[in-house]
Amino acid sequence: MPVPPWRITSVLRRSETGPLVTERDFDRRVLVPEIKRVVKEYDIKYDPETPVPSDDSLAKDIWDAGVDLFLSVGVFCTSTSRRMIFTDDELKEALWNYHDSIELGMGQDRKTWSPRSIEDPKRPGCLFSPVGVRCSEKNYVKLVMAYMQEPLADAVSTPILEKVDGGYTRTHS
Structure with a gap:
């Protein structure tokens, strides 16, 4: 598999060069309005009669809303007050490279975590x-x-x- 286009140095660079925003403004002017938008757009509703829904279409809508939210909001870096924004391709590459278990160590010290x-x-x-x-x-x-x-x-x-x-x-x- 080719080396992903995103690297830790790219993320570090974004933490220094991304759009500058206070944490308060990020929460109030970026995050909260976008949460409201995706909840409405994807018609996500809580039903107290079904606290753990088994509706596959709802699961897909929630997943799609989460991806939409992540791509529109990005990640707030508290150390630098910068928004780190990622592309759809970068997110897909990161998810593609995700593993549900990892092996750590070598030889007799090797452990599998899952x-x-x-x-x-x-x-x-x-x-x-x-x-x-x-x-x-x-x-x-x-x-x-x-x-x-x-x-x-x-x-x-x-x-x-x-x-x-x-x-x-x-x-x-």
Whole structure:
């Protein structure tokens, strides 16, 4: 499969160059009006008599409304107050590359992670991660090694490097 046209550096770039908007304006002038529009356009209604509907056409309408909403609204980056907008092709490529399970690690440390169902007896995966922590190259290996030594960890996620491809990263973006 070819390399997708979107990359993490593209998303990072959009977090710095996308349309500037305050969180309040994003919520009130972008998100809420678009939610109202798609709910009306796709005729989505809540029926308290059927809290869990089994109507396939409703499921399709909700999916289509969600895609429409995502493409019209984008994603708000709280760190930079920018809207990151994606195209239909980028969304389709991301969904095409989605997997319902992933394999992490190598050899005897390899683990397969997949969603668990209700009352699933399968042990949940345990990911250790310094989520959202920016780290210099100098401290990167020491920090990752500290997490890797934890015996309960099935996987370890790395901290965020301060710089990627010469540009600074931001937490929460």
